[in-house]
Amino acid sequence: MTTETVANRRHRVVVIGSGFGGLFACKHLKHADVDVVLISKTSTHLFQPLLYQVATGILSTGEIAPATRLVLRKYKNVQVILGEVHDIDLVNRTVTSELLNEDTVTSFDSLIVATGAQQSYFGNDQFATYAPGMKTIDDALELRARILGSFEEAELAKTPEARDRFMTFVVVGAGPTGVELAGQIAELADRTLEGTFRNIDPRDARVILLEGAGAVLAPMGPKLGGKAQRRLEKMGVEIQLNAMVTGVDARGVTVKDKDGSERRIEAACKVWSAGVAASELGKLLADQSKGTEVDRAGRVIVEPDLTIKGYPNVFVVGDLMSVPNVPGQAQGAIQGATYAAKQIKAELGGKQTPEQRKPFKYFNKGSMATVSRYNAVCQIGKLEFGGFLAWLIWLVLHLYYLIGYRSRAITVFQWFVAFIGRNRGQMAATEQWVFARLALEAMNGNDEDGREVRAGLGGKGATALPSDRSVS
Ligand SMILES: Cc1cc2nc3c(=O)[nH]c(=O)nc-3n(C[C@H](O)[C@H](O)[C@H](O)COP(=O)(O)OP(=O)(O)OC[C@H]3O[C@@H](n4cnc5c(N)ncnc54)[C@H](O)[C@@H]3O)c2cc1C
Numbered sequence: 001m002t003t004e005t006v007a008n009r010r011h012r013v014v015v016i017g018s019g020f021g022g023l024f025a026c027k028h029l030k031h032a033d034v035d036v037v038l039i040s041k042t043s044t045h046l047f048q049p050l051l052y053q054v055a056t057g058i059l060s061t062g063e064i065a066p067a068t069r070l071v072l073r074k075y076k077n078v079q080v081i082l083g084e085v086h087d088i089d090l091v092n093r094t095v096t097s098e099l100l101n102e103d104t105v106t107s108f109d110s111l112i113v114a115t116g117a118q119q120s121y122f123g124n125d126q127f128a129t130y131a132p133g134m135k136t137i138d139d140a141l142e143l144r145a146r147i148l149g150s151f152e153e154a155e156l157a158k159t160p161e162a163r164d165r166f167m168t169f170v171v172v173g174a175g176p177t178g179v180e181l182a183g184q185i186a187e188l189a190d191r192t193l194e195g196t197f198r199n200i201d202p203r204d205a206r207v208i209l210l211e212g213a214g215a216v217l218a219p220m221g222p223k224l225g226g227k228a229q230r231r232l233e234k235m236g237v238e239i240q241l242n243a244m245v246t247g248v249d250a251r252g253v254t255v256k257d258k259d260g261s262e263r264r265i266e267a268a269c270k271v272w273s274a275g276v277a278a279s280e281l282g283k284l285l286a287d288q289s290k291g292t293e294v295d296r297a298g299r300v301i302v303e304p305d306l307t308i309k310g311y312p313n314v315f316v317v318g319d320l321m322s323v324p325n326v327p328g329q330a331q332g333a334i335q336g337a338t339y340a341a342k343q344i345k346a347e348l349g350g351k352q353t354p355e356q357r358k359p360f361k362y363f364n365k366g367s368m369a370t371v372s373r374y375n376a377v378c379q380i381g382k383l384e385f386g387g388f389l390a391w392l393i394w395l396v397l398h399l400y401y402l403i404g405y406r407s408r409a410i411t412v413f414q415w416f417v418a419f420i421g422r423n424r425g426q427m428a429a430t431e432q433w434v435f436a437r438l439a440l441e442a443m444n445g446n447d448e449d450g451r452e453v454r455a456g457l458g459g460k461g462a463t464a465l466p467s468d469r470s471v472s
Pocket of ligand 1: 016017020046051083115116176318330331333
């Protein structure tokens with residue numbers, strides 16, 4: 001246990017989360033006279049916008065998820081700690097994280113919370129069993145194995161009904177992720193897998209995009225939504241609007257239409273990209289502060305300086321913050337984290353006090369979504385356009401924000417292989433990827449086998465060893 005005391009150490013900034021918010025906070029604090037401790041439950045910095053390309057065999061996880069520790073190697077004032085934060089004590093200024101059933105307590109002077117959001121099933125968490133979301137590396141690999149596994153099953157199907165079920169792919173939610181996924185599953189079937197099976201023709205696959213609202217890409221407006229819809233339909237994707245999913249099971253989904261009638265779609269492979277719920281740390285913070293609330297998605301309604309009421313040293317940034325007109329996008333997280341780091345630096349340097357902070361101002365750089373190879377839609381200010389130019393801009397911007405020259409070079413090569421040719425470089429999939437999530441959930445449940453495995457590994461629910469971990 002360290003004997004260092006709060007009095008004799010440098011100002012410590014604890015950053016929770018290694019996504020865009022967490023990473024950019026560290027980046028802007030690297031030359032400051034502070035010590036930074038970054039705590040994250042994942043060991044990587046995940047570039048979520050390209051997850052769908054991992055799911056559809058274009059990229060490997062290495063390109064979009066470099067180890068945070070390696071990314072921050074040269075940031076000598078930053079320490080990286082792996083662990084899931086489950087408690088924050090604002091009065092005593094401590095953060096408690098857990099790694100394999102052992103707690104670590106880290107004290108802070110300033111705190112930047114950037115723990116983002118997870119998939120939301122709108123109260124129907126049981127849907128997750130059969131329709132994974134698209135938020136993590138595990139999700140993307142599971143989905144890749146489910147997509148490719150469905151084609152394998154179809155090749156061996158004994159009845160036309162079973163073959164059709166395995167050849168039907170349902171994507172729930174027509175936001176950017178749903179649009180990108182539906183487009184890539186269609187291209188995978190039409191181009192990459194074409195001619196590789198003997199009993200089935202992958203081009204017969206049905207890709208169905210279900211949307212509860214009345215439009216594709218609704219936040220981008222009718223013009224761009226219409227463009228994306230027409231392009232997808234040209235590729236053979238079936239788009240069903242005003243179609244609410246009311247049930248998901250192993251064999252398909254139940255859909256309720258606008259007129260109230262219900263129908264079934266038989267489909268082995270389903271993916272959920274319909275909603276987000278903020279990290280639970282948002283509520284934990286709000287409950288401790290004097291009057292801060294969370295919105296319906298659990299995001300913290302922050303003060304104009306991105307802090308919570310009564311705690312000017314506690315910033316909430318990225319997808320976890322709720323700020324009017326700031327979308328849950330990488331730019332919001334990057335700008336929020338940059339702002340928080342600047343306030344901390346200015347106040348340590350004596351240039352301002354918390355009372356003198358100027359409010360956070362979001363600069364909207366636009367938004368975009370790819371629909372297929374060579375086709376994207378793009379919104380920059382009042383400018384709205386689609387097609388090849390939009391796709392080129394999308395390509396350059398995504399390369400720019402990918403971390404590391406190696407990742408960029410390999411990504412360009414993989415895109416070349418997939419978009420100019422028709423092969424994809426990352427078509428491996430294992431049975432484990434399909435079942436590991438459910439097995440882990442069972443292991444973390446209450447059955448005896450699970451308890452034994454956990455006890456052996458020191459995982460959740462194992463007998464706790466006395467912990468002496470602390471970063472005081
Ligand atoms: C599939 C997909 C596609 C997207 N496409 C785009 C796009 O094209 N353009 C765009 O601008 N945005 C896109 N986004 C949104 C963008 O990725 C997010 O807005 C951005 O990642 C938010 O950054 P963040 O730092 O707030 O959270 P995240 O990047 O989600 O990072 C959260 C971090 O917190 C960690 N964490 C969570 N809980 C805990 C805990 N309890 N303890 C410790 N660590 C914890 C996680 O491990 C992670 O490292 C997309 C998102 C997804 C899911």
